[in-house]
Structure formats: C-alpha cells, structure tokens
Amino acid sequence: MIETSYEQKYTPDELLGKVSGLLGSSITRSEIYRDDVAVEVPSDRIFSVLNSLKSDPDLDMAMLVDITSVHWPDDELEFEVVYHLRSMSGNLFMAVKTRVADGQSVASMTPLWKSADWQEREVYDMMGIPFENHPDLRRILLPEDYQWHPLRKGFPLEGPDFPIDAHQTDAHNKVEPDDFWGDAS
Amino acid sequence: MIGNEPVAAGGEGQMAEATEREMVLNLGPQHPSTHGVLRVLTELSGETITRATPDIGYLHRGVEKLIESKLYYHGMTYTDRTDYTSAPANNVGYILAVEKLLGIEDQIPERAHYLRMIAAELGRISGHLVWIGTHGLDLGAMSMFLYAFREREKVSGLYEEITGARLTTNFFRVGGAGRHDDPPGWLDHVEEFADSFTLDDFNTILTENELWKVRTQGVAVISAEDAISYGLTGPCLRGSGVNWDLRKARPYCRYDQVDFEVPVGEDGDVYSRFIVRLNELYQSTYIIKQCVARARELQGEPANAANANVVPPEIERVSGWEPSGVTGDMEAMINHFKIWIEGYSPPEGACYMAIESPKGELAYYFVSDGTGIPYRCHIRSPSFVNLGALPYLVEGNMLADMVATIGSIDIVLGEVDR
Numbered sequence: 380m381i382e383t384s385y386e387q388k389y390t391p392d393e394l395l396g397k398v399s400g401l402l403g404s405s406i407t408r409s410e411i412y413r414d415d416v417a418v419e420v421p422s423d424r425i426f427s428v429l430n431s432l433k434s435d436p437d438l439d440m441a442m443l444v445d446i447t448s449v450h451w452p453d454d455e456l457e458f459e460v461v462y463h464l465r466s467m468s469g470n471l472f473m474a475v476k477t478r479v480a481d482g483q484s485v486a487s488m489t490p491l492w493k494s495a496d497w498q499e500r501e502v503y504d505m506m507g508i509p510f511e512n513h514p515d516l517r518r519i520l521l522p523e524d525y526q527w528h529p530l531r532k533g534f535p536l537e538g539p540d541f542p543i544d545a546h547q548t549d550a551h552n553k554v555e556p557d558d559f560w561g562d563a564s
Numbered sequence: 565m566i567g568n569e570p571v572a573a574g575g576e577g578q579m580a581e582a583t584e585r586e587m588v589l590n591l592g593p594q595h596p597s598t599h600g601v602l603r604v605l606t607e608l609s610g611e612t613i614t615r616a617t618p619d620i621g622y623l624h625r626g627v628e629k630l631i632e633s634k635l636y637y638h639g640m641t642y643t644d645r646t647d648y649t650s651a652p653a654n655n656v657g658y659i660l661a662v663e664k665l666l667g668i669e670d671q672i673p674e675r676a677h678y679l680r681m682i683a684a685e686l687g688r689i690s691g692h693l694v695w696i697g698t699h700g701l702d703l704g705a706m707s708m709f710l711y712a713f714r715e716r717e718k719v720s721g722l723y724e725e726i727t728g729a730r731l732t733t734n735f736f737r738v739g740g741a742g743r744h745d746d747p748p749g750w751l752d753h754v755e756e757f758a759d760s761f762t763l764d765d766f767n768t769i770l771t772e773n774e775l776w777k778v779r780t781q782g783v784a785v786i787s788a789e790d791a792i793s794y795g796l797t798g799p800c801l802r803g804s805g806v807n808w809d810l811r812k813a814r815p816y817c818r819y820d821q822v823d824f825e826v827p828v829g830e831d832g833d834v835y836s837r838f839i840v841r842l843n844e845l846y847q848s849t850y851i852i853k854q855c856v857a858r859a860r861e862l863q864g865e866p867a868n869a870a871n872a873n874v875v876p877p878e879i880e881r882v883s884g885w886e887p888s889g890v891t892g893d894m895e896a897m898i899n900h901f902k903i904w905i906e907g908y909s910p911p912e913g914a915c916y917m918a919i920e921s922p923k924g925e926l927a928y929y930f931v932s933d934g935t936g937i938p939y940r941c942h943i944r945s946p947s948f949v950n951l952g953a954l955p956y957l958v959e960g961n962m963l964a965d966m967v968a969t970i971g972s973i974d975i976v977l978g979e980v981d982r
Contacts, residue, residue, distance in 0.1 A: 381788040381805070385812045413664050413915045442792050445916070445949075447942040449931050461929070463916055463944075467792070467806065470813050474916065494795025497952035505628075520621035520981055529629055536633050 381441075381467065388469030391416050394438075398473065401435055402428055417474040425460075425477045426486040432464060433491055438471065440464035443492040446499060448506040450532045456480050458508050462488070479508060487513040505530040585610050589963070593622050597702045597967040600977030604954070604966070611963050616955045620948075623981040631941040635907035636662050637738060639941065644732035646943065647979040650691030651733045652683035652723070653921045660816055661917035661928035662738045665910040671869040675862040676741040677817045678855045682754060683726075683735050684817070684919075685848040685855070689761070690719040691922035691976075692841050692848075696766060699838070699971035703779050711765045718757050725750055738908070739875040740868030746859070755856045758849040763842055771842065780834040784957040784969040787832060794953040797946050798924025799844065800973060803829035803837035810920040822854045834965075834972040841974070844922075876903045907936035914940075923947050923974055947979040 389397060391411045398418055399406060405428050408419040420428045432440045445463040456478035465472050479485055487510040488495035499510045500519040507528035510516055518525060527534055592603040601622035607615040627646060631639035643654040659680075663669050693716040700708025720730040726746055727733045736742050770776045786796070791804040801808055809826040811819040827843030829836030868875045877896040879885075884892035910932040918927035924946030931940035950973050957973075958966045 381792065383807050412913045413667065415915050417914070442795060444795060444797075444918075444925065445927060445929065445942075445944040447929055447940075447944075449914075449940045461914075463927075463929075467808050467813075472814070472916075474914075492795065493790070493793045493956070494949055494952060497948065498795075501948075518621075520624045522621070529626060530632075534629075536629060 650687035653687035804832035
C-alpha cells in the first residue's frame with residue numbers, strides 16, 4: 380500500500396529551498412513561474428540529480444510524470460530536456476531541465492523509472508535527442524525509416540518530403556493515363 | 565518449447581511439422597479489440613505470451629507541431645481530436661493551461677468554472693461509457709455495448725444542445741465559457757440525465773457476472789509500486805490501490821468546492837480497474853448534480869472574464885444588432901479584430917497544467933516566447949504513458965487476456981499517437 384497525501388507538504392518557495400539544499404551546486408538556474416518550481420542542471424549530472432530527488436525521503440519524487448523537450452536553435456546548447464516529477468506522499472510537483480547540444484546524448488532514466496522507456500523514445504523520435512543506456516531506442520510514433528525529427532524548429536510544417544511537384548499542374552499533365560495505369564490496361 | 569525437438573531442416577523431405585510451439589502473432593492494427601489502430605507484435609509459446617511489442621503511431625497527426633504553428637485559440641480544436649471519447653475534458657485541460665500561462669486564472673467567473681466542470685464530468689461519463697461498452701464487447705458481453713451507447717447517446721445530445729456538435733465539441737474559450745452560453749433548459753436536461761443515470765444495468769450484467777469475474781479477476785495484475793514506476797495515472801493507478809486524483813490533489817476549476825469520493829481498487833487487476841471506473845461514473849453524476857445546483861444559483865452572472873485582451877466583445881457590439889437596437893461601436897470592432905487576428909500573447913515562460921482526464925493525468929506543457937503562437941506545446945497524454953505498461957501487464961498471460969488488458973487500460977489511439 381502506497382501512502383498518499385492531498386496536503387501539499389511544501390509551498391513552492393519551501394520546495395525550491397529544499398531542492399537547492401539537496402542539490403547544491405548542481406543547480407545552474409532555478410525559477411518559480413506560475414507556482415511551478417523548475418531547476419536546471421548540467422546534462423552530465425542529470426541522472427544523479429533525478430536519482431537523489433527520487434530517493435530523498437523528504438521529497439520522495441516517486442513518479443516521473445513526463446519527459447519532453449524544447450528546441451532553442453539560436454543557443455549553443457540547442458536542446459532542452461524537461462523532466463516533470465511528482466511526489467504522491469507529499470503532493471509535490473517540480474520540473475528539472477537540462478540542456479544539450481545537437482548530437483549530444485542524455486543519460487536514460489530507464490534504470491530509475493520504467494515510464495522513461497516510451498517517453499524517451501518519443502523525445503528521440505520527435506526531437507532527435509539520443510539517450511544513453513536506453514534499452515530500446517527506436518522511433519515510436521513515426522515510421523522507422525523516417526529521416527527527420529519534426530519538432531525541431533527548422534522542420535517545415537508540411538514536411539520536407541512533401542512532393543512539391545505534385546502541386547504543380549505541369550507535373551500532373553506529364554502523367555498520361557496509360558503511364559498511370561501501367562500494363563494493367 | 566516443451567517436449568518436442570524442432571525438426572532438422574531438410575530431413576528426408578519432411579515438412580516442418582507443427583512441433584514448433586512458438587509463433588509470432590501480429591495483432592492489429594485493424595483488429596477491433598485493439599480499440600483503434602494499435603498493433604501488437606506478440607510472441608507466443610503455445611497460448612502464453614512471452615513478449616509483446618506494441619507498435620503505435622498509425623494515427624500520428626503531429627498535433628503538437630500543428631499547435632505550435634497557430635494562435636492559442638486555434639490549437640483548441642485539435643484537442644477535441646486527441647481523446648475523442650471525452651472531448652470537453654481535453655478542451656478544459658487546454659484552456660486551463662493557456663489561462664495559467666496568461667496568469668488569468670483568478671479572473672475566471674464562478675459560473676464558467678461550474679459550466680466547465682459539468683462539461684468535463686459529462687466527458688468523463690461519455691468516455692467511461694465508450695470504454696465499458698467496448699470492453700464488454702471484447703470479452704463477449706455483447707449487450708453491454710448497447711446499454712452503454714444508449715446512455716452515451718444522451719450525453720451526446722447534451723453536448724449537441726450546448727455546442728452544436730456531438731463529438732468534437734470545442735467547448736468553451738480561454739477566459740470563460742465562450743459565447744455559447746448554456747441555452748435555456750440545458751441545466752434541467754443535464755440534471756434529468758444525472759438523476760436518471762444508473763449503474764444497475766452494468767452491475768447486473770457485469771459486476772456480479774461469474775463469467776466476467778473469471779475473465780477479469782487476477783488478470784494483468786500490477787502492484788502499486790510498479791504502477792507508479794510505469795507512470796500510470798487515473799483509474800489504472802487507483803485500481804492498484806493508490807489514492808491519487810488530481811481533482812483532489814491539485815484542484816482546478818472548483819473541484820475543491822464540491823463533495824465527491826475517489827474510488828480506489830485493491831487488487832490491481834482488470835476487475836479492480838473496472839470497479840474503479842464504474843464508481844467514477846457514479847461520482848461524476850454526483851458532481852454534476854452539485855455543479856448544476858451551483859450554476860443555477862449563478863444564472864444571469866457573466867460567464868466570461870472582464871478581460872478585453874483575451875475575451876472578444878459580444879458580436880452585437882461589433883456589428884450591431886437591429887432587433888435589440890444595439891449599434892456597433894468602433895472600439896469593439898478593433899478589439900474583435902485584434903483578438904481574432906493577433907490572438908493574445910502570454911509573457912515569456914513555461915508552465916505545466918495537469919487535469920484528471922477520464923484516462924488519467926492529461927497535461928499541457930506550454931513554452932511561450934512572448935508571441936501569440938505557442939513556442940512549444942507538449943501534450944502529456946495519459947493513454948500513451950499507460951499503454952507503455954502493456955508489455956509488462958500481458959507477459960506470461962494467455963493471449964485471450966491481452967484483449968481484456970488492452971480494454972482495461974482504456975486507451976484512445978487518437979490520444980496515444982496525437
């Protein structure tokens with residue numbers, strides 16, 4: 380039986396203080412925006428940071444609710460990976476963010492949480508961020524032979540493989556009915 | 565492989581005898597019991613599943629990318645099409661997230677909150693009815709489908725009355741309840757439905773049914789620890805005995821003002837999840853009755869925030885309305901134009917807003933760069949994360965239990981694939 384509580388153990392400020400005390404110098408940036416606590420840590424420490432947040436008895440961030448990513452193409456460390464953690468024993472919620480450059484990998488959280496499996500695959504699929512030590516890092520939503528990562532900012536909405544020629548009337552006119560049906564006629 | 569040695573290849577012209585007990589079965593993507601376009605590559609030893617590999621993405625439409633290319637209010641139309649069995653619940657999640665990003669939660673009038681809650685709970689009833697109908701159908705309780713859809717038809721009628729649409733409701737707007745205020749008599753019809761809704765049919769046909777129990781009890785058991793590790797939320801988590809509901813934990817709208825219980829299961833099997841959802845149906849009608857009473861008290865009060873940056877002016881003020889003698893005014897027209905062409909621009913920042921949708925924790929993560937178009941919108945879809953536990957739930961079980969398991973996770977592929 381897992382004990383849960385609907386009382387919020389800490390206010391956002393207290394939670395940030397507590398997290399800062401626990402993580403210390405690992406935190407490069409922290410903020411509270413609309414009551415959401417978020418801390419940013421370097422990508423090489425992300426595993427140990429999430430591990431300590433999970434195993435700390437006071438915080439007890441038992442659930443990795445969500446993993447997502449944001450692309451900032453103008454920055455040197457282009458990709459931001461965002462982990463959302465939830466504690467059910469203390470009704471706490473926070474985000475942990477980390478930044479990586481294009482092609483740089485992030486440690487997989489699959490040893491800590493099983494929910495990381497699919498969510499990391501989704502981030503890999505959509506944003507192209509590889510995860511180290513992931514047991515099965517394949518595309519999950521898009522076809523296996525797809526070459527692009529569509530949630531990157533440079534990706535056009537209609538897709539780069541969109542047959543532009545098909546829109547042009549010339550291209551349509553070139554197709555004779557016989558060519559189209561082949562030998563079947 | 566039990567007992568039989570595989571036949572050596574090319575042995576005296578024999579055909580490979582049916583001694584191989586292992587096979588790969590491709591379930592879906594066009595199989596009715598997969599509740600949509602889910603494909604599961606199932607490795608079987610006899611009838612026991614040794615490995616299951618779900619293959620998803622057949623319904624991927626790039627909803628996140630689409631929302632990132634449009635104004636905030638445009639994005640809401642896509643949310644109807646994610647979990648299409650309970651569209652208003654998704655709409656409510658989306659507008660709450662945008663309102664949180666704009667920082668205008670405090671300006672939303674009471675009446676809008678109660679209308680949103682009624683809609684969200686109707687969505688929960690509708691979603692659970694689709695689930696119970698199809699779940700029953702999967703396991704051979706054919707009549708269940710008809711009873712469930714008879715009731716769902718009434719909910720669709722209520723949607724239609726207030727929004728004009730039966731499936732993709734696109735209910736409400738950021739800043740309030742939109743201009744489709746509840747029509748006269750709608751609250752009475754909702755109350756009539758909530759009063760007449762009963763679980764008797766479901767209990768008679770399924771809950772006490774010996775066959776149903778045999779098919780569901782002790783099947784696809786997941787412990788509370790594993791459920792949390794897999795990130796399960798909603799009835800799947802509560803079925804494992806974890807008392808966790810975001811409506812209680814992080815009350816949005818006015819869920820802290822209404823009285824309801826959180827049904828919690830014990831065994832973590834298919835039957836527990838079934839019982840949890842059945843009880844949730846009852847709790848939803850209970851919430852609806854309270855919300856209808858409150859909305860009646862608030863009748864006549866505004867349903868939209870008095871915030872001209874977000875809420876467009878009444879159309880009468882824009883173009884004039886001859887029957888009521890209202891003449892249009894220029895300021896209203898400028899306001900109308902600015903909102904519909906430019907939208908509204910939340911300040912720079914990122915926020916995460918989660919609601920308890922019928923399937924579990926549905927959240928929208930928005931990143932704003934200060935323009936009218938979301939820089940990043942991520943949908944944390946409960947169906948997607950819950951489905952991730954499917955391989956764990958079915959491995960070692962019989963193939964026939966897979967159908968029960970997929971039904972009990974209650975996925976909507978529109979939401980899984982987004």
